[in-house]
Amino acid sequence: MVTFPFLRPRRLRKNKLVRDLVAETTLFQDDLVLPIFIKESINEPEQITSMPGVYRYPPNDKLVNYVQDSYENGIRSIILFGIPSYKDEIASSAYDKNGVIQRAVKIIKDSFKDKIIVITDECTDEYTSHGHCGLVNYNNGCYVIDNDESLKIHAKIALSQAEAGADIIAPSSMMDGVVKAIRDALDGAGYNDILIMSYSVKYASIMYGPFRDAAYSKPAFGDRRGYQMDPRNAFEALKEARLDIEEGADILMVKPAHTYLDVIRLVKDHFPEYPLAAYHVSGEYSMIKAAAINGWIDERTAVLEITTAIKRAGADLIITYYANDIVRWIKEGVPF
Numbered sequence: 033m034v035t036f037p038f039l040r041p042r043r044l045r046k047n048k049l050v051r052d053l054v055a056e057t058t059l060f061q062d063d064l065v066l067p068i069f070i071k072e073s074i075n076e077p078e079q080i081t082s083m084p085g086v087y088r089y090p091p092n093d094k095l096v097n098y099v100q101d102s103y104e105n106g107i108r109s110i111i112l113f114g115i116p117s118y119k120d121e122i123a124s125s126a127y128d129k130n131g132v133i134q135r136a137v138k139i140i141k142d143s144f145k146d147k148i149i150v151i152t153d154e155c156t157d158e159y160t161s162h163g164h165c166g167l168v169n170y171n172n173g174c175y176v177i178d179n180d181e182s183l184k185i186h187a188k189i190a191l192s193q194a195e196a197g198a199d200i201i202a203p204s205s206m207m208d209g210v211v212k213a214i215r216d217a218l219d220g221a222g223y224n225d226i227l228i229m230s231y232s233v234k235y236a237s238i239m240y241g242p243f244r245d246a247a248y249s250k251p252a253f254g255d256r257r258g259y260q261m262d263p264r265n266a267f268e269a270l271k272e273a274r275l276d277i278e279e280g281a282d283i284l285m286v287k288p289a290h291t292y293l294d295v296i297r298l299v300k301d302h303f304p305e306y307p308l309a310a311y312h313v314s315g316e317y318s319m320i321k322a323a324a325i326n327g328w329i330d331e332r333t334a335v336l337e338i339t340t341a342i343k344r345a346g347a348d349l350i351i352t353y354y355a356n357d358i359v360r361w362i363k364e365g366v367p368f
């Protein structure tokens with residue numbers, strides 16, 4: 033006589049050892065990429081008001097020490113964002129060979145050689161007086177972003193980052209054709225072994241707010257909706273990803289992450305053979321942090337649940353301001 037219920041899924045959740053044995057998704061420390069802000073005009077690290085626990089670093093030994101601490105903790109991959117002292121209409125400090133990012137890449141590479149992967153965000157917004165991700169043409173009080181002229185600048189920036197020693201260039205402008213423009217420039221200069229991690233599927237998201245405070249990169253006028261994707265669209269992500277693959281991207285990215293798990297799953301299902309990054313962005317960080325500071329949420333469990341969900345959705349790597357904390361928490365043992 034079989035008693036009801038015959039099928040008992042709860043057996044697999046019986047205790048932590050059984051749950052660990054059958055878990056489908058595990059977060060590893062080498063899945064994580066740590067973002068670092070580097071500001072040219074400071075000598076000491078300064079905390080970012082809207083991102084408690086995240087700092088801007090000067091391009092000096094303070095930065096090297098922070099990378100060293102992160103390295104000892106287990107971080108093997110970082111993505112750098114530059115905050116220059118000088119901005120103009122054409123982002124000239126973004127391709128200056130003594131620019132803030134070039135200097136930062138050099139000192140990190142001098143100290144760490146090939147022990148750590150250095151990724152550089154490739155964009156113009158932090159370097160331009162107008163704060164846009166391309167060049168702006170003004171016309172009777174109106175403005176347009178000049179896509180094709182912008183490509184030349186993006187190629188120049190990418191090349192100068194490669195010359196400084198970057199391992200991976202990450203174009204984040206969402207300009208049409210930017211991946212090919214960069215690939216051609218890198219190959220033309222003999223940098224055919226430098227990878228491109230494209231922000232292929234980047235939404236025009238309110239979640240970048242704290243980053244723009246951190247990097248002083250809010251557009252001076254208008255917004256980014258003319259180049260970043262519309263949050264209402266999911267299938268359009270496949271078009272963007274496909275074009276970037278055709279243009280030569282090595283790694284694709286969906287950004288933000290937590291708010292776009294459906295898109296991560298969609299892109300991974302359609303292009304499983306391409307590594308997929310997901311960027312857990314500043315606003316996603318700050319929301320958890322604010323709740324944690326107020327004692328409204330258990331930060332460790334919340335962060336591990338969310339980042340594991342991002343991986344479960346299909347991300348192979350996760351860019352997150354929580355990277356160092358996650359590495360520590362993984363070592364302590366996950367709470368599931």
Ligand code: PBG
Pocket residue numbers: 153154155156157158204239240241242243244312313314315
């Ligand atoms: C552009 C760039 C942005 C972010 C990464 N690269 C800002 C933007 O598009 O406005 C945002 C990342 C975050 O919010 O954490 N250089």
